[in-house]
Amino acid sequence: MAGASLLQPGQAARLESQLVDRLHQALNNNDTAGLTALIDQEGTVDSQQLTARLGRLTEKFGPLTWQVSQGQPLADGRARLELSVRGMGEVAGVPYQLEATQILAVSSHQGQILNQEVLKEESWVYSGDQRLPVTLQIPDAVLTGQRYDVDVILDEPLNSGLLAGGILEVGPYEVETMGAPTIQLTTLNAGGLFKRVQAPYTPGGQTWTVMLVHPNGTLITSKRVQVSDMPPPPMATPPNLH
Structure with a gap:
């Protein structure tokens, strides 16, 4: 991976707190120039693609509220960046709410993001005050x-009405x-949706979208499954201070 030479083998890195704060501010202010300034043009992150996607998300569900934080670094030396976003939109006069999360493996250089890899991505779009209580049993990562x-x-079982x-x-x-x-929708009688699938034979990802229509509204949820030819890197083990 480009930029990995900036890190010593086995060294757990963290992003500069100023970089995380600036990213949080740029996202919440819908500041595309500020977001672009955080991307190292020598790296693998496409800043134009990133800002275009932010623009589409804002157009559909803005204004957006973002949370940005760091998790435990990965054992391969990359930082773990956790993002969540909430927003509201409207389709044909029906209001919808957005909730989405993304976990990235990130390397940085001199206060800019050099490379990133999506480790987990999940979104929920639903009508009504509360989303239908469902659990996604979909792995975050699989092998090719x-x-x-x-x-x-x-x-929870539905007391009445069709799903x-x-x-x-x-x-x-x-x-x-x-x-x-x-x-394509079908009537559900078994308490959910169940599908057996196969990952592609080339690394990358698969994204699954689920739509549920019930008496109280509609739920659309998507999840990206990381597809790799090797197991995902574990998180770094904190040093033993005792």
Whole structure:
């Protein structure tokens, strides 16, 4: 990975607190110039693609409220950056709420983001005051060619009314442009959606989008599954001070 030579092998790195604060401020102010200034142009992060995606997200659900924090660094020396965002939008007069989280493995240089890798990405868009209580049993990461389950389970049984839903794999272009995929819905009687799938044989990712329609509204949730030809790096072990 480009830029990995900036870190000593086995050394756990953390992003500068000023960089995290500036990123938090740029996102909450929808400051594309400020966000671009945080990206090292010699790295692998496409600042134009990043700001374009932020613009589309703001157009659909703005103003947005972001939270940015650091988690435990990874054992390979990269920092772990955790982002969450909330917003509200409207489709055909119906208000929708957005909740999304993203975890990134990040390396930086001189106060700028050099490289990033998406470790986890999940979003929820729903109508009504509260989202339907469901659990996504979808792994964060799998190996190339691996078979795995994509399950969406209702946490509470519906007392009345029908529930319809569907699962669809969404391609990279639809993810990047935030397009609205056409999902075929079927009536659900088994307390959720259950699908056995297979990862591609090349590293990258798979994104699954689930749509549930119930008497109280609609829920659309998406999750990205990281596909790798090797197990994901563990988090760094904190030093023993005793």
